[in-house]
Amino acid sequence: MLKEIIQPENLAYKKTELMTDTVLSYCPGCGHGTIHRLMMDVIEELDAWEDTIGVAPVGCSVLAYEFMNVDMQQAAHGRAPAVATGIKRCWPDKLVFTYQGDGDLAAIGTAETIHAINRGENIVIVFVNNGIYGMTGGQMAPTTLPNMKSSTSPYGRDVDMMGAPLKITELISQLPGAYYVTRQAVHTPAHVRKTKKAIKKAFQNQIDKKGGVSFVEVVSNCNSGWKMTPVQSNEWMVDNMFPFYPLGDIKVDGELVTK
């Protein structure tokens, strides 16, 4: 019965070869897998497979190179923008991207993030913001919302004690070296399509040597860390994360978007 159905003429969708067959290590319901696939789809569509080098961070996506079938380097925690700088300066015609979480990009790697962007490195940074340290077991991140519980803020983030969540994306958008800055999400098919467009624009900017970083933040969920079901976590994200981290373009073609 199955064999009759699995026929070339019935093929409705084919996974890109730029994703390996390794089973994703991410929790069911997590946004990482979707974002990985969007990036690999875009690189395939841009016919850039042979010219792409990715940099994986420390965090849940530390093993991104197990799933992305492109040449990749694994960076020390927070250092991906520096590693990408080293690659891109030596191979200016290749496509270089980093894939980083909020702890990696906005806490330990803040200096590397800001300075790589300030130098206008012609790279793509994909920033997955789920407001928590997922890999190490749900500790507070720089982007954890006020009063949000985590294993190191078990009574909720006390802003007086721990400071306010860091809006790193708005912050870096002020730098002249940031060419394209946008914030997206992947919790609905419509948002997935918009995120893919944003990622494609980011890589196209790099191919066109637009002179600056293209920075795509994806606000995502962490149902395990947030201790919710996947559906609940997406609802919670819409209700709580999006008001603080509003979706949409922040800077396009080097110009800040005025609302």
Next chain:
Amino acid sequence: MGELKLMKGNEAVAEAAIRVGTDAYFGYPITPQSEIIEYLMAEKPHERTGMVVLQAESEVAAINMVYGAAGAGKKVMTSSSSPGISLKQEGISYMAGAELPCVLVNVVRGGPGLGTIQPSQADYFQSVKGGGHGDYKMIVLAPASVQEMYDFVETSYDLAFQYRTPVLILTDGVIGQMMEKVEVSEQKPRWTDEEIAKNTPWATFGKKKDRERNIITSLDLDSARMEQHNHHLMRKYEEIKEKEVRFEKINCEDADYLLVAYGSSARISQKAIDLCAEKGIKVGLLRPITLFPFPEKEINEMADKVKGILSVEMNAGQMVEDILLAVKGKVPVEHFGRMGGIIHSPQEVVEALEQKIIGG
């Protein structure tokens, strides 16, 4: 014979970097080695060879830029001085783990902490025992002249790529700041893309259709595989210990006593053995050129011929531990050295030898 120039040790490293075809230098200024990046910036190597020179926002960023470029098959180097090298240890450990070739230069100053900007050899342990976290070594070369500062850049690249390991040129403010005569070599071209593909087939410069993707990583969450990787690294270090020991012996033929010293201390000790000869004391000098691998066999052999050994180092006694391990108790071994950025004089070395070894 190549062109003769009068250069500082730091400048010689920088000029050598350009002439041997380095692809990129990433650094951050710190005394007493800032002349390296200053010289490189002034020389416009991008125009001379296409070499990239970039001042990073920190030593941490600089070493990670080195990681990225080395992982992408390029000949890349960085330099710093002690506090900056401490900051780079994270990246050096990752590079040792990921087996990335690169050339590092440490123009050592006195510590601990911010310490002093004056010369020191107090980073010996950090250099030869690993330095960062995890079981690893790197090849450590100790130049004793400005000419060696120049020559060891190419030697370091050769070793780094042969063994896929970081190689450290361990020097200090004396050698970095002093000027000597240097014979410079002809300009070599940087590797072409084809040469990179041939020389570093493991590197990440874009996955070709006919090969698996290349991955640069020091991570393996499977402990059995990680242990295998550790064994692989240890075998590599054993091979290095077998094949790459370098040293120089001066006046060792009929010596009654032996000085062991590297880098600037070896130069001072050389003067000390001349002063000893004037006094009728026969003293030889064994100068380790590689600190890892350490010339333990040669020192052990010398222990059969002399009555005592003095380790002369500008620190509180670090290399002396490796000498003790090599000598295996055959003869007395003592340490002499000034600290805090004070350079011992040849006379002080002679006095220490007389008091600690000859009189002792």
Next chain:
Amino acid sequence: MTEEIIIAGFGGQGVLSMGKILAYSGIMQDQEVSWMPSYGPEMRGGTANVTVIISDERVSSPVLTEFDTAVILNQQSMDKFESTIKPGGYLLYDPNGISRHPERKDIKVFKIEGAKIAADLGNTKIFNMVVLGAYLKMRPIVKLENVILGLKKSLPERYHKLIPLNESAIKSGMESIEEVA
């Protein structure tokens, strides 16, 4: 032949460049040389000194505590280095700004009115070349022609037009040196 020299004075007097030209002159006549400066914040406006060694053999220690010759250009350096000259060695100093003159009897002492001569020649920047000339008269270890070649090597091309001025400063130094004791 090995000549171990300390040149010491204020930062800005051209102590380091005088040493550099001397070292380059040694290279020009196929000798081994080393040039080891004091470095760091002490150089900024404070005292500066450089150890220069010129030898027929490979130079051993670039760092010394005893010298064949000391060239001393301020009082702090006189206090610090007069005692480090080997018996039978040489001391050259500029009496300008010196309140305590050399006291050693077991060395040869010479003086040069470097600051005054440079001022008379209308260019205080050539002070160190006047002193170099005096040194070369006292210790003729390198030939003048090799000093000129050394100058050419150590000066950037755009300053080569100043070489005749430097040469005349060296010559006035040679003519004006006086033996004190």
